[in-house]
Amino acid sequence: MSHNEYVIETQALSKRYGRKLALDHLDLRVPRGRIHAVVGANGAGKSTLFRILLGFLPPTAGSARILGRDSQRLTPEDRGRTGFVNEEHTLPGWMRVNAVTDMHRRQYPRWNEDAFRNVLGHYHVLPEQKVAQLSRGERAGFNLALALAQGPELLVLDEPTLGLDVVAKRAFLESLMYSNAAEACTVIYCSHQMEEIERVADNLIILEQGKLMHMSAPDDFCARVTYWIADIPFKGPDPRTVPGLLELQRLDGLHHYLVLDQDDEFAEFLRASGARSVQSMPVSLDRAVNGFLAKNHAAPTKAHA
Numbered sequence: 001m002s003h004n005e006y007v008i009e010t011q012a013l014s015k016r017y018g019r020k021l022a023l024d025h026l027d028l029r030v031p032r033g034r035i036h037a038v039v040g041a042n043g044a045g046k047s048t049l050f051r052i053l054l055g056f057l058p059p060t061a062g063s064a065r066i067l068g069r070d071s072q073r074l075t076p077e078d079r080g081r082t083g084f085v086n087e088e089h090t091l092p093g094w095m096r097v098n099a100v101t102d103m104h105r106r107q108y109p110r111w112n113e114d115a116f117r118n119v120l121g122h123y124h125v126l127p128e129q130k131v132a133q134l135s136r137g138e139r140a141g142f143n144l145a146l147a148l149a150q151g152p153e154l155l156v157l158d159e160p161t162l163g164l165d166v167v168a169k170r171a172f173l174e175s176l177m178y179s180n181a182a183e184a185c186t187v188i189y190c191s192h193q194m195e196e197i198e199r200v201a202d203n204l205i206i207l208e209q210g211k212l213m214h215m216s217a218p219d220d221f222c223a224r225v226t227y228w229i230a231d232i233p234f235k236g237p238d239p240r241t242v243p244g245l246l247e248l249q250r251l252d253g254l255h256h257y258l259v260l261d262q263d264d265e266f267a268e269f270l271r272a273s274g275a276r277s278v279q280s281m282p283v284s285l286d287r288a289v290n291g292f293l294a295k296n297h298a299a300p301t302k303a304h305a
């Protein structure tokens with residue numbers, strides 16, 4: 001694949017803030033097209049990665065390319081190819097909606113009026129309102145409308161629905177999902193809201209302590225995590241010997257195990273540990289990702305009965 005087939009490409013990308021290593025030799029390649037979700041615990045390095053990619057912050061070592069360009073040497077034209085929406089929805093509060101819109105219309109040569117109107121049509125935003133008067137959800141929608149109307153090849157969304165209520169979150173996601181302009185570009189989206197990711201993302205990227213831990217379709221990640229319920233009299237096996245263990249709970253006299261990368265051999269392991277009955281079931285993306293992140297399970301091993 002040539003550089004340009006990846007919208008994002010980092011090589012051994014590291015960022016250090018004093019004694020803190022926020023990105024640790026990150027090698028990430030995001031192919032062109034579709035919606036890619038970046039998830040990770042607080043402090044995993046997601047915002048740092050976005051800031052470096054957008055050229056707001058220099059890396060300590062390694063390189064980052066966006067749309068085939070070195071992110072530290074972006075021209076105004078390169079920047080125009082990337083739309084950015086973040087949780088703060090930083091727009092000039094004192095300006096009226098129509099004045100901000102005019103400014104963007106003039107600034108971006110690929111301005112798409114239909115895309116702007118389609119997205120903004122999901123919100124009750126009036127042209128004469130000042131940005132500061134808009135509700136948080138309306139400001140998020142206005143920001144998304146501006147970013148999509150720019151006609152970007154890449155749209156970067158950094159926790160865009162943070163602090164929005166359920167209705168505003170839904171409006172935001174629907175205006176994103178049903179926009180033709182969003183379909184024409186690659187969307188990279190960072191969020192802690194797994195139910196949103198389950199709905200919109202085609203690709204799941206998991207960062208942990210500045211490293212890439214996993215990248216696949218969300219369903220393929222879910223398939224790596226299974227939930228087992230075993231009826232084991234007495235204490236059950238020592239948790240340190242349970243292969244791939246992410247979480248263990250004892251409920252109503254039963255042992256509940258959330259495990260990573262285990263197949264039917266895990267049932268044999270439980271039986272060999274005294275289980276009278278064993279049952280396995282799939283888990284939701286929310287459960288799978290949160291179990292994975294909570295455990296920091298870097299090197300899972302297979303069960304050996």
Ligand SMILES: Nc1ncnc2c1ncn2[C@@H]1O[C@H](COP(=O)(O)OP(=O)(O)OP(=O)(O)O)[C@@H](O)[C@H]1O
Nearest residue numbers: 017020021022040041042043044045046047048049
């Ligand atoms: N300006 C800074 N100075 C010092 N440390 C920083 C700075 N910015 C970020 N960090 C540290 O770098 C690490 C990564 O932070 P970053 O904001 O990239 O994480 P994140 O994954 O976006 O987190 P969250 O999900 O909480 O937004 C954190 O440990 C944070 O404390």
